[in-house]
Amino acid sequence: MGEWTGFRSSQLRVFKNGRKTDYKPSMKLLTYNLKIKLTGLACLSILLYLLIVRFDLEHDDVVLIKDLKVCKTNMATEAIVRVENSKAFLVSAYLDERFSRMLRIISIVDRASRLKFYCHFCNGSRVTSAKAKVEVQSNHFNFPYGSANILCQVPGEAGVVSSVSVSTEQKSYPRTPFLPIRSIKKVGGRAAYLRNxxxxxxxxxxxxxxxxxxxxxxxxxxxxxxxxxxxxxxxxxxxxxxxxxxxxxxxxxxxxxxxxxxxxxxxxxxxxxxxxxxxxxxxxxxxxxxxxxxxxxxxxxxxxxxxxxxxxxxxxxxxxxxxxxxxxxxxxxxxxxxxxxxxxxxxxxxxxxxxxxxxxxxxxxxxxxxxxxxxxxxxxxxxxxxxxxxxxxxxxxxxxxxxxxxxxxxxxxxxxxxxxxxxxxxxxxxxxxxxxxxxxxxxxxxxxxxxxxxxxxxxxxxxx
The missing domain is CATH 3.90.550 (Spore Coat Polysaccharide Biosynthesis Protein SpsA; Chain A)
Known part of the structure; x- marks a missing residue:
């Protein structure tokens, strides 16, 4: 008969000339087998890591940065602020509590740009970051730039926020100046106003x-x-x-x-x-x-x-x-x-x-x-x-x-x-x-x- 070789558990069975022979594999074969398994395990680990990182990037979990004094020192001094490394400009930020702690940043953006944006909320010396959604308004009159809302849901972990910065990277140091956040509360009934x-x-x-x-x-x-x-x-x-x-x-x-x-x-x-x-x-x-x-x-x-x-x-x-x-x-x-x-x-x-x-x-x-x-x-x-x-x-x-x-x-x-x-x-x-x-x-x-x-x-x- 011809020669047939099969693997089972840790032993190698050889059928040769009609006779069965059991013997333990050599150290060289064990080492090779172990390398295959370790390589596969390493590949699996890398794949799982990449999937976890990708999931994290896609879902943009809240990031807390402690003791970041930049919120107090890097406040915007002009009415319009450019977002670093982007074709976007910030005008003002409003905590729109008519829509459940939604931060609305009135902006001007390049309509062709597909950059992602992130909000960085300041509370004391702590900054909480979250992914932003960009809504470019359709009343742009066919100009390259148009008015937009940059929207961020304020995470519960952020607490009482006082200012916000916007960047194109989630975990980067927010270099764009911080805008003060004005609160917009839901007002009902016959509220008293300062002006008619x-x-x-x-x-x-x-x-x-x-x-x-x-x-x-x-x-x-x-x-x-x-x-x-x-x-x-x-x-x-x-x-x-x-x-x-x-x-x-x-x-x-x-x-x-x-x-x-x-x-x-x-x-x-x-x-x-x-x-x-x-x-x-x-x-x-x-x-x-x-x-x-x-x-x-x-x-x-x-x-x-x-x-x-x-x-x-x-x-x-x-x-x-x-x-x-x-x-x-x-x-x-x-x-x-x-x-x-x-x-x-x-x-x-x-x-x-x-x-x-x-x-x-x-x-x-x-x-x-x-x-x-x-x-x-x-x-x-x-x-x-x-x-x-x-x-x-x-x-x-x-x-x-x-x-x-x-x-x-x-x-x-x-x-x-x-x-x-x-x-x-x-x-x-x-x-x-x-x-x-x-x-x-x-x-x-x-x-x-x-x-x-x-x-x-x-x-x-x-x-x-």
Whole structure:
């Protein structure tokens, strides 16, 4: 017979010429067999280790780093902070307790980037790290960068957190400056607020210098009931800065130094075909959302419009009466959209009656009372008054995500008076609609502007 060899347990059986012979294997064979087993065991251990590490990376367990004094010393000093080794910029951080200790970081990110991000929460000298989720908002207007939420669930182990940093590596030393964390609590019932109305202006750029209209808008906000105006400023003229300094010292205005143009090639338009760049309109969407969240706990309503726009009531004398009327008639509505009406500042319609500040540079909104008729079957760029506690994310002309309904406010109740250059070039001057509704506020507006201009603009005295 031929030769057959088989293995069983630790013995080797050999069948040779029909006879069975049992004998113990040689030391050389045992050593070889042991090497095979050890090699297999080592491979299995490496595989298990890799699987465990991969599982850890995928599930991102909480990492505690003790005695890290960087949270106290490395705090952000600018309104916009770049995340190290990434194309992402942080604006502000809010502990959104409406959604179970969710940290929401308002950000600006490169939409093509696929980096992972991690939040590092500071509690005293201890940092707790957790994986972040990035939600890029769809209102990016086809620019390469868009506004985003970087979301992190705050781990229970983190305790009471005071600041947060963001990095692209989970266990790295967080070198991106820490942002202070503001708390957003779920508010119900008739809570008391510091203010009834806060106005958000985004953004002031292009060496803005329209002094008279700027003062008139701020004074109209005051007359109508606003107690605070937040202005996201990139740059302005020296004279506007002087006006800003006055209102800031007075307490009515808060200026946020909006320095996104130091980081990106920002556009001055709403779409790339008009003015190419990295980001829509100086990051207007991120600024608006930051303003909403900043005022969520302090203001009953937030008004979202530009500095050349004023929501002017038709039926009422102020915003509080107007909003009371709208709220009673529309239960469950949390965002109120006002029809945009362009008043051409090229057309004068007051017969010189309100030509009161010839030495103050800028547009006098009291003199321009001819508006363009609305375009049929086209988008109307409405602006808003919102309950900030119901807002999750807003765009420029509508709230994209909220807890509640939206109302298109009838023009018979109020209009957005937008005093600017011609918008619809197909409309002839003869087709404009004369609208003097603003004049019912003229006495108070003239008095206020006279006072402010005489105090601020010494070289541009108001006519008494």
């Amino acid at each position: 109305f806060t106005v958000c202006i985004s953004t002031l750029f292009g060496n803005y210098s329209n002094v008279l209209q700027f003062m008139q808008s701020l004074e109209m906000y005051r007359i109508l009931g606003a107690q605070k105006v937040l202005i996201y400023k990139s740059d302005c003229s020296s004279l506007i800065q002087k006006v800003l300094d006055y209102y800031t010292a007075e307490g009515m205005v808060e200026v946020i130094a909006w320095n996104i143009h130091h980081h990106l090639n920002v556009s001055k338009s709403w779409k790339p075909s008009i003015d190419p760049g990295d980001l829509h309109y100086y990051g207007q969407v991120a600024a608006l959302n930051d303003c909403v969240y900043r005022n969520m706990a302090t203001s009953r309503y937030v008004v979202l419009n530009d500095i050349d726009e004023v929501v002017v009531p038709v039926l009422h004398r102020n915003w509080i009466d107007m909003m009371h009327y709208l709220s009673l008639g529309h239960m469950g509505v949390e965002s109120f959209l006002f029809e945009n009406n362009v008043f051409r500042h090229r057309i004068v319609g007051d017969d010189g009656k309100f030509d009161l500040w010839p030495h103050v540079p800028g547009v006098n909104i009291l003199r321009h009372v001819h508006r363009e008729p609305l375009k049929l079957l086209t988008f109307n760029a409405r602006k808003m008054i919102v309950n900030p506690r119901a807002v999750v994310w807003t765009s420029v002309h509508m709230v994209w995500e909220q807890m509640g309904a939206t109302l298109l406010v009838p023009a018979s109740v109020a209009r957005l008076q937008h005093c600017r250059s011609d918008d619809d070039l197909l409309v002839q001057d003869s087709e404009l609609i004369r609208d003097t509704n603003l004049w019912k506020f003229s006495t108070a507006l003239i008095r206020n502007v006279n006072q402010i201009s005489s105090r601020i603009l010494e070289s541009y005295p108001a006519n008494k």
